[in-house]
Amino acid sequence: MSTHQRSPxxxxxxxxxxxxxxxxxxxxxxxxxxxLVLNQSPVAAGIPDETQQRVFTAARELGYRPNYIAVSxxxxxxxxxxxxxxxxxxxxxxxxxxxxxxxxxANNYHYLLTSHRRSTQKxxxxxxxxxxxxxxxxxxxxxxxxxxxxxxxxxxxxxxMRVAGLSNVVIDHDRAARLALTxxxxxxxxxxxxxxxxxxxxxxxxxxxxxxxxxxSLGLEIPPELTLQLSGESEDEVFTPDAAYQEGYAFGRKLLxxxxxxxxxxxxxxxxxxxAIRAFLDAGLxxxxxxxxxxxxxxxxxxxHNPRLTTVRQPLREMGRIAARVLLERINGAEKSDDKFVVVxxxxxxxxSTGPARVTRPSRAKRTK
Numbered sequence: 001m002s003t004h005q006r007s008p009x010x011x012x013x014x015x016x017x018x019x020x021x022x023x024x025x026x027x028x029x030x031x032x033x034x035x036l037v038l039n040q041s042p043v044a045a046g047i048p049d050e051t052q053q054r055v056f057t058a059a060r061e062l063g064y065r066p067n068y069i070a071v072s073x074x075x076x077x078x079x080x081x082x083x084x085x086x087x088x089x090x091x092x093x094x095x096x097x098x099x100x101x102x103x104x105x106a107n108n109y110h111y112l113l114t115s116h117r118r119s120t121q122k123x124x125x126x127x128x129x130x131x132x133x134x135x136x137x138x139x140x141x142x143x144x145x146x147x148x149x150x151x152x153x154x155x156x157x158x159x160x161m162r163v164a165g166l167s168n169v170v171i172d173h174d175r176a177a178r179l180a181l182t183x184x185x186x187x188x189x190x191x192x193x194x195x196x197x198x199x200x201x202x203x204x205x206x207x208x209x210x211x212x213x214x215x216x217s218l219g220l221e222i223p224p225e226l227t228l229q230l231s232g233e234s235e236d237e238v239f240t241p242d243a244a245y246q247e248g249y250a251f252g253r254k255l256l257x258x259x260x261x262x263x264x265x266x267x268x269x270x271x272x273x274x275x276a277i278r279a280f281l282d283a284g285l286x287x288x289x290x291x292x293x294x295x296x297x298x299x300x301x302x303x304x305h306n307p308r309l310t311t312v313r314q315p316l317r318e319m320g321r322i323a324a325r326v327l328l329e330r331i332n333g334a335e336k337s338d339d340k341f342v343v344v345x346x347x348x349x350x351x352x353s354t355g356p357a358r359v360t361r362p363s364r365a366k367r368t369k
Contacts, residue, residue, distance in 0.1 A: 018064045027058055034059075081111045081327065082131030082139040082152075086200075088115045090244075091299045092269065092316065096142055096157055099320025107328055112136060116144065138327045140320075145202045153330040155323045160206045167330065167340040169323045173203070173210035176312045179348040180266055180294050181214050183310075188357035189264040189292060190219075193226040193255050195248070195276070197268040204229075204268070207296075211266065225260050230272055248275020256283050263291060263357040270295035270302045270311055277307070277353065288355035298349055307352035319344055 024031040029051070036044040037055040044052065058064075081104060085093040097113065104111055112134055116127050124144065131139055138153035146156065149165040157169045184192060194211060197204030215222050228251050248271060255265070256279070267273035273295030277287050285291055287307055295302060298313035322342055 018062045020064075023055075023058060023062060023064050026062065027054060029055070077137055078135050079109050080134070080136050081109055081324070082134065082136040083111045083113045083142070084127055084131065084139065084144055085113070085115050085142040086144065087117055088113065091271075091301070092297050093142055095299065095316035096320040096323075099317035099322075100140055100324045101320075102317070103321045103324035103328075107324075109137075109324075109328065111140075138331050140323050140327055143202045153327060155327045155330075156202075157319050157323050159202045161202075162339065162341070164339060167323075167326050167342070169319050169326070169342045169344065170206075171203075171314050171319075171346050172343050173207045174214065176296070176346040177207070177210040177214040179346065180296075180312050181211070181218055181220060183348055183350065183354065184264050184266070184292065184294065185218050185220060187264075187292065187354060190357070191221045191223070191226070191262045191264075193262040193265040194222050194228070195251060195265070195267040195272050196227060196229040198230045201268075207268070222266075223260070225258055226255065226262050228254060230268055244269070244271035245275040245278075248272030249279045250275075252276030252279025253283070256280070264354070265291065265293045267293065267295050270297045270299045270309060273309060273311070273353075274301070274305050277305070277309075288353055289358060292354040292357070294354060302349075303351070310351045310354040311349055313347040313349045315344060315347075 020031045020034060024034055027034070033047065033051070034055050037047060037052045038059060081100075083097060083100060085097065087093060100111065112131060114127055114131065116124050128139070128150075132151060136152065138155075139150065141154065141156045141159065143158045144156065145159050145161050146154070146163055146166055147161065149163055154165070155167045155169060158171065159166075159168050160170060162168075181192070192215070194208075196208050212222060230247055230251065248267065251272065252265075252275060255262070255276070265273070265276055267276060273293050277293050280287055280291055280293075287293055293309070295309045295311035296314070297316070298311045302309040302311050322344070326340055326342065
């Protein structure tokens, strides 16, 4: 039996909170000692392990919960981060958020997640104001461009505008384009169709610029009649992952309807690539025998789709972790630069949807109703 004396349990009315003072009186320790232990302060390393265990056990038995509002008022911190994504259910965004979450939770931070659903700049500003009103310590924006300096420490993932007070984590699009297009050229492809990204996507312009630049340097053709821009719209005005696959399918059919020769498609993302593959298969074509397809991102389904998708892998979870790390460094004053630009290398993952170019032309596929 422990030789330490404890006071009787504090008597509280139902629903009444057990305070730090109550816990201190129960254990006959100072409130400061208990606070150091519960907050796992570095100073607590000098407190005996037995005492620390007593504190945790009593806090659990008495149902003690810290008053986070009071703590945040004293420290001017809430240990919470606002995360804004284009669409919560998007598998691409979900991978990034998973990386953000793992780093934040490991550092005793929580996050509030919301989506702007590719809304207008005015509505986007309202979302940012909403997060600010929730007293977050900083924000991480996914594929969302800011045009003005933010009020809080902010990191943008896949944002390419340099704005004062803003840090960025981006993929190296020039390297990504060279990896994918060199692969297609080595397979004998010379005329390539392209799905450009949605107008509201922060990656669209930079990725397209890189693709056209690299294609020209490799002597590859991406003619205007084989270049289609995804709209990011759906019939019910709510963009979902299913809508991305459906749009890829519709644009695959559009390519074939133009009756223009091409042997490969480089899609803006994996969802539109997978949708296009289904359109090609329904039109009587074989992938990759008649047409090769390359996606972008390497979402989980890419490795299990039939055929398995060749794609440019973005290290999405790692990008999320990097963004969270940079943001916390800024919040805690460890990162002196507030406009850090982190460029992440992509990787080409070759699977079954690409193969040697053949003379067979996609435009000769059977007509579909």
